[in-house]
Amino acid sequence: MERRDVVTVGDVLRECLEKSSMQGRLDEVRACDSFRVVVGDYLASMCRQPYMKNGVMTIGTSNASLRSDLNMRRGTIANAINEILGKEVVKEILFKN
Numbered sequence: 001m002e003r004r005d006v007v008t009v010g011d012v013l014r015e016c017l018e019k020s021s022m023q024g025r026l027d028e029v030r031a032c033d034s035f036r037v038v039v040g041d042y043l044a045s046m047c048r049q050p051y052m053k054n055g056v057m058t059i060g061t062s063n064a065s066l067r068s069d070l071n072m073r074r075g076t077i078a079n080a081i082n083e084i085l086g087k088e089v090v091k092e093i094l095f096k097n
Contacts, residue, residue: 027089028052031081035059038080039070055091057081067095 017023032052036044047070048060057078061067070077074093081090 027085027087028055030085031057031089034081034084035077037084038077043070052090055089056094057090057092058094058096060096062097064097067097071095 017026029052032050035047035050035057039047043066046061046063046066050057050059052058059070061070074095078090078093082088
C-alpha cells in the first residue's frame, strides 16, 4: 500500500478543532495564558488567574491600587493580548476584587 498524502498531526488536530467549534474556547484559554506575558510575572502574581467568557476577560485582585492601575491600562492590555494571538479574542477586560 502506497501513501499518497502525508498529513501532519498538527494539521489533523487543527481540522478537528475547527469542525468541533472548539477553536473559540481554545483562543480564550490562550488569551488567559497571554495575560502573564503582557503584564509581567510580578503583576500577574498579584492577580488571580484570569478567565474568559464570550470575549470578556475577568481578572481578580485584592489590591485596590493595582486594580485601578490595571483598569486604566485595560485597553492597552487587551490590544497586546490580541496582537499576540493574531486576532481579536479579548473584547473587554474587567478587574474585580
